[in-house]
Amino acid sequence: MGEKRIYDMIVVGGGPAGYTAALYAVRAGLDTLVLEKFSAGGQMGQTQVIDNYPGFEEGVNGFDLAERMRQQAERFGAKTIYAEVERADLAAFPKALQTSEGKFHARTVVIATGANPRELGVEEEAALVGRGVAYCAACDGMFYKGKTVAVVGGGNTAAEDALLLSRIAKKVIFIHRRDTLRAAKVYRDPLLRMENVEFHWNSRVERLLHQDNLTGAVLRDLNTGKRVSISCDGLFVSIGRKPATELVAGQLILDPGGYIQADETTRTSLPGVFAVGDVRTKPLRQVVTAVADGAVAVQMAEEYLAQLSEI
Ligand SMILES: Cc1cc2nc3c(=O)[nH]c(=O)nc-3n(C[C@H](O)[C@H](O)[C@H](O)COP(=O)(O)OP(=O)(O)OC[C@H]3O[C@@H](n4cnc5c(N)ncnc54)[C@H](O)[C@@H]3O)c2cc1C
CATH class of the missing domain: 3.50.50.60 (FAD/NAD(P)-binding domain)
Incomplete structure (x- = not known):
């Protein structure tokens, strides 16, 4: 498949962090693609009942919540392609992502690939x-x-x-x-x-x-x-987690635990690349903190894109 078009933002990973970034991005007018290797929702999608996500007094099935997040982002124009990102050139301009379905390009990339429990x-x-x-x-x-x-x-x-x-x-x-x-x-x-x-x-x-x-x-x-x-x-x-950072190893600075080093701004060591959700250094890995990151990343991406257009 692949595409010649250059997206404003490509989000790698369609979990709660990724789809929240996509939602905020399309609502900010950014041409946005989500690349997801399995199905929407990530770890959340495999969770029977989520009882601590605000707004669902009876709890919510993780798969249903994931589908709702995907549909909400797509209602405003986000596009999803089911493909595994196999290689990334994050320092290039535009940034290039080689996937199981061909090559895609973007001005900004949001890494939302999560972390799996050991x-x-x-x-x-x-x-x-x-x-x-x-x-x-x-x-x-x-x-x-x-x-x-x-x-x-x-x-x-x-x-x-x-x-x-x-x-x-x-x-x-x-x-x-x-x-x-x-x-x-x-x-x-x-x-x-x-x-x-x-x-x-x-x-x-x-x-x-x-x-x-x-x-x-x-x-x-x-x-x-x-x-x-x-x-x-x-x-x-409780024997630790394995962050999904193989894709970015050698390109982004990782912390000693192997998570992408990024603070509350979600900015990474490379301009135009943001890390959101469980994959970044943070004190609490939950749906509520993942979605917060997604929103922040778009704010930062907009600032970055505005600087680019001034050059
Ligand atoms: C058993 C279990 C129960 C949980 N219960 C709760 C709970 O009750 N409440 C709560 O708040 N949190 C819960 N969590 C934690 C919560 O699920 C995570 O914090 C949250 O899903 C993190 O979201 P994320 O978007 O950062 O990553 P993830 O949900 O892990 O999503 C990452 C996505 O990226 C995709 N991906 C990875 N690599 C690639 C690649 N190379 N190319 C394309 N796609 C890729 C994956 O397929 C996945 O869909 C639970 C976690 C587990 C494991």
Whole structure:
């Protein structure tokens, strides 16, 4: 397919951040294309119920919300092409994106490719997502009010998740493969003081136990090899995320975690390139923060385009 035309903005990734950028861009009169490799919504599209996005008192299905965001942007003229961006020349003018459907060009590019949670890698993990296995305590914690949950990890996110869950759940079982927490003191100390948190050090989840829903897990002690079974209603995997930055590695400055270095302005190290949503350095990765970035990026892109036209 490919096109000779030069768009004002190409958005790479059709999650909430990408479609919000597209919505604001077309409403600002920018000729805008979204390139999405699977389907609208990204991670949000795979989420059964989103209970913390304002305006939906009964919660909202992630796929429905994604479709609404896409349709809203397209109502004002945004165009979507389903294609995977395979290579990008972001320093060129116009910026060039080589995709599975040919080459596209734009004056500005918004990177909205997200970040995926790292998985434990145990059997049946994927099948149990939404039936006990979860990756986001802020998103799914309330489903386990008064129940028993396990948290796997040892860094700041795991400690933060366990602290949050300890205020919601009856009991939290904290599973870490080492004998001490890597988490910062600000999370570590309060967590170690919580009375409803039980620690399993030097332990790895070997198997998930379930009927229809998760019922527990088998842990293996990494020092002794001894196995124990734990009972839990939910298991939160908090072992980090993998930002989708392969496309821009070597072109944009990344932070030590591999996220695109961009502050509240969403500006990256290259003029005319903006990073929005989960893929950029930020303290909270949620739908509400992703959509906020999308709006800000367009404001910044308009400033950039105005400077270009003065040259
Ligand atoms: C299980 C789970 C439950 C969650 N629950 C909630 C919740 O209840 N509330 C909440 O606020 N947040 C929740 N989140 C977090 C939320 O989904 C994310 O913060 C949000 O989706 C980030 O939006 P994004 O647009 O930055 O990225 P994403 O949603 O990850 O979208 C990125 C998009 O980019 C596309 N893409 C990537 N690379 C390319 C490429 N090379 N070419 C073309 N397209 C590409 C992907 O296919 C994807 O569609 C949850 C996350 C998970 C994993």
